[in-house]
Amino acid sequence: MHTFQPSRPIAYGRQHITDEDVQAVVETLHSDYLTQGPKVAEFEEKFAEYIGVKYAVAVSNGTAALHLCALALGVRPGQRVITTSITFAASANCVRYCGGEVHFVDIDPATALIDLQAVRWLLESHPKGYFHGLIPVDFAGLAVNLEQARQLADEFGLWIIEDACHAPGGFFTDSTGQEQRCGNGQFADLAIFSFHPVKHIATGEGGMITTNRADLYQELLKLRTHGITKDPGQMSRNDGGWYMEMQELGYNYRMPDMLCALGISQLTRANAGLARRRQLAARYDAAFAELPAVQPLASAPGHAYHLYVIQVPDRKGLYDFLRTRQIFAQVHYIPVHTMPYYQGLGGHAGDFPLAEQYYAHCLSIPLFPSLSDEEQQYVIDCVREFVG
Numbered sequence: 001m002h003t004f005q006p007s008r009p010i011a012y013g014r015q016h017i018t019d020e021d022v023q024a025v026v027e028t029l030h031s032d033y034l035t036q037g038p039k040v041a042e043f044e045e046k047f048a049e050y051i052g053v054k055y056a057v058a059v060s061n062g063t064a065a066l067h068l069c070a071l072a073l074g075v076r077p078g079q080r081v082i083t084t085s086i087t088f089a090a091s092a093n094c095v096r097y098c099g100g101e102v103h104f105v106d107i108d109p110a111t112a113l114i115d116l117q118a119v120r121w122l123l124e125s126h127p128k129g130y131f132h133g134l135i136p137v138d139f140a141g142l143a144v145n146l147e148q149a150r151q152l153a154d155e156f157g158l159w160i161i162e163d164a165c166h167a168p169g170g171f172f173t174d175s176t177g178q179e180q181r182c183g184n185g186q187f188a189d190l191a192i193f194s195f196h197p198v199k200h201i202a203t204g205e206g207g208m209i210t211t212n213r214a215d216l217y218q219e220l221l222k223l224r225t226h227g228i229t230k231d232p233g234q235m236s237r238n239d240g241g242w243y244m245e246m247q248e249l250g251y252n253y254r255m256p257d258m259l260c261a262l263g264i265s266q267l268t269r270a271n272a273g274l275a276r277r278r279q280l281a282a283r284y285d286a287a288f289a290e291l292p293a294v295q296p297l298a299s300a301p302g303h304a305y306h307l308y309v310i311q312v313p314d315r316k317g318l319y320d321f322l323r324t325r326q327i328f329a330q331v332h333y334i335p336v337h338t339m340p341y342y343q344g345l346g347g348h349a350g351d352f353p354l355a356e357q358y359y360a361h362c363l364s365i366p367l368f369p370s371l372s373d374e375e376q377q378y379v380i381d382c383v384r385e386f387v388g
């Protein structure tokens, strides 16, 4: 029997909303702007500063961010883009929105990140120019080594979109010993983030694109709002003060002012939340070091810990058992190439055995800043009870 009983179901992730967050939204609701007001630019500026990048573009969600990135980089039918199978489907879907082909590669089993060596083999087995882009994913919060990805990209003429949804505040150490923060645009052309409630910064719906490239930045601003520009310097003519020009087919992918106000307020706690995630992860690491049946994914100093993933022999058994204990673990991810939609495009079970093997055993257990020490101990005890 457990002495501790959780007072709430414990999910794998959850948002943390304070009174200050609520106040920030309420103030914006009473202001003149509900959609494109001053909070948008303020959030973009503060987020860019946090990430250490020149430009940030707020958009309606992470999927819209991916779609706009693919459009800005010119993805179209006939183009081929490489990504990992262990990710959320949106990382691949953005290529399909633009009519491009998705080519998956397998993972490195120690990290569950895209295997850059497998990417090289794929690139080398086709003529140069066959592939157009690469979408690496900082899965679970562990940064992909984008310096190595960039070398590949330069060698084979690819662009890079870093899907950094799991990793605001994460970093890897480059070959000169410098910390490179996820989304900082040093190696990737574009990077994207999501503010879905389970992510580090939660606004309900919301997303951000970051880049150091001024050309892509200007293009994204236009695509975010119908392909329209109001900048006289960019217009082909000017009929008067009202005049604006729709220059290409864009979308309404704007993030409203009130959600940007929430994002600004959340951002003030980003470092504290990240520190708590790392502290909780270290406690899980220590607890599971004594349980050989529980294999966590590789740790690293720059890990941003969106997820804490373990691999166990009987994953379904553990998942079901934890539910009976009010612990709602989750599986990240079902390999995208095995989804019926992608099977219809030629994917087959068995194509990427390491990703499929990982999927058979993985489980994301609760990890979020407001998870209490007692709740975490309860999760550890329940896992131990099942595997022991």
Ligand SMILES: *Cc1c(COP(=O)(O)O)cnc(C)c1O
Pocket: 061, 062, 063, 064, 087, 088, 090, 091, 137, 163, 165, 166, 193, 194, 195, 196, 205, 206, 207
């Ligand atoms: C959450 C997520 C997305 C999509 O973000 P939304 O804001 O939900 O559209 C894309 N990629 C990854 C890896 C994600 O975790």
